[in-house]
Amino acid sequence: MCRDDISIFRNGLAELTPYIPGKPVEELRRELGLKGRIVRLASNENPIGPSPKAVARMKKTLDEINLYPDGGCYELREALAAKHSLSPGHFIFGNGVDNLIPLVVNTFVNSGDEVIIPTPSFAAYRTSTIVAGGIPVEVPLKNFCIDMESIYKAVGPKTKMIFICNPNNPTGTIVYEEELNRLLGSLPPGVLVVMDEAYYEYAEDVRYPDSLLYLRENGNVIVFRTFSKIFGLAGLRLGYGMARPDYVSQMEKIREPFAANRVVQAGALEALADREYIRQVKDVHMMGKQVICDGLTSLGIFFIPTEANFIFADLVVDMKYLFPELLKRGVIIRPGSFWGHPTFARITIGTPDENNFFLEQLADALKLFKQL
Ligand SMILES: Cc1ncc(COP(=O)(O)O)c(C=O)c1O
Known part of the structure; x- marks a missing residue:
């Protein structure tokens, strides 16, 4: 075999494409030379910080910051253990949940193991599985909800892990307690269920x-x-996992030594303690959710009822055409084509002002297509 036929890259990379984040405001300004207002409702951040x-x-x-952080996050671990009535040994910290997803896969998934992934959901589950040599078994959503029945049916002798994003990104739907009970009650002992609860604090149902x-x-x-998300620290990156202490001690062997930085550890401690502020954030969120849902309804737009800080809506026009029109008007949302729904978009709930601006610009952009 000629040397050029041998890939220098790891198996599986050919199946992957880079993650496409929400478009940054600065990039849009640069690309379109926009001088006016730009509202970014594309990455499910907390709009009030x-x-x-x-x-x-x-x-x-x-x-x-000249000093390395406490790699074990002692104070934060104690605070979270008290908050969640768990032991400090139940916690592992990462540079965002983004950093913990590959960690958990690399701790448990052997080459050839199957990992069940509802689809569409958060892209990192599939990426991490493929990089680890695991086999992603994608189970389509049913009516935009994670289909627990089909997940159960997909479990086989090679199944090692099941990812459940609850609320699910991008649909905002949840798995119910009853469904989870049924699944967990019937799984063979060697199958791990990873619950990604990045939007936990928003779920009201x-x-x-x-x-x-x-x-x-x-x-x-x-x-x-x-x-x-609700704590507003996306730019500093901090996520945590909770698992049996014997699982955590295995994960600790391969985690980055200083994944959680010094600044965010301090900030997270205060953010956790400031319950009044979180209540205010939640109020802004609930009001915004109502405004966007009412606005979409009055435009005749179908959307999925959400338990998260974003709304998945069918804007009817292919985003190939609508997205650039919204960008010109200073609105950045997330096109649904990324998840195989070309006329849908995922809209993050913003401040009252941002939500109104979005609805006005959307109504204006849609007029263009009504005339066609
Ligand atoms: C479902 C889900 N999991 C994980 C993440 C990543 O979270 P973090 O910012 O903690 O890396 C996101 C971010 O949008 C998400 O939507």
Whole structure:
């Protein structure tokens, strides 16, 4: 075989494409030379930012950034253990949940193991599985919801892990407690269920499960949460996983030594404690959700009822045409083509002002297509 036929790259990379994040505001300004207002509702961030107490504490920490952080996140671990009624040994920290997804896959998935992934969902599950030599078994959503029945049917002798994004990104739908009970009650012992609860704090539905109950019962459940969403610290990157301590100690062997930086550890401690601020963020979110849902309804647009801080909506026009029109008008959302739904978009709920601007610009852009 000629040397050129041998790929220098790892197996599986040919199946992957780079992650496409929401378009940055600066990039849009550069590309289109826009001078006016730009509203970015594309990455499910908290539009009003972190607690001012967290910001004040982080500023003080800047004086210490010549020092490595505490790799074990002692104070944060203690605070979270108390908050969640778990032991400090149940926690592992990462540079965002993005950093923990490959960590969990690399800890448990051997080459040839199957990993069940509802589709569409968060792209990193598939990427990490392929990089680890695992086999992604994609189970399509049913009516935009994770199809727990089909997931159960997909479990076979090679199944090692199941990812469940709850609420699911991009649809905002949830898996109910009853469905999760049924799945967990019937899985063979060697199958791990990874619950990605990045949007946990936004879920209001009483049927939303308390996955920590399963963990406390020593179940094969690993739960991820993040400081990127309701806590408003996406730019500093901090996520955590909760798992049985014997699982955590195996994950610790391969985690980055200083994955959680010094500044965010300090900020997260304050952000956790400032419950009043989180309540305010939640109020802004709930009001915004209502405004966007009402606005979409009055434009005759179908959307999926959401339990997260974003809405997946069918804007009817192919995003190939509509997305550039919205960009020209200073609105950045996330085209649904990324998830195989070309006329859909995922819209992050913003501040009242941002939501109104989005709705006005959307109505204006849609007029162009009504005339065709
Ligand atoms: C479902 C889901 N999991 C994980 C992440 C990544 O979170 P983090 O910012 O903690 O890396 C996101 C980010 O959007 C997400 O939507």
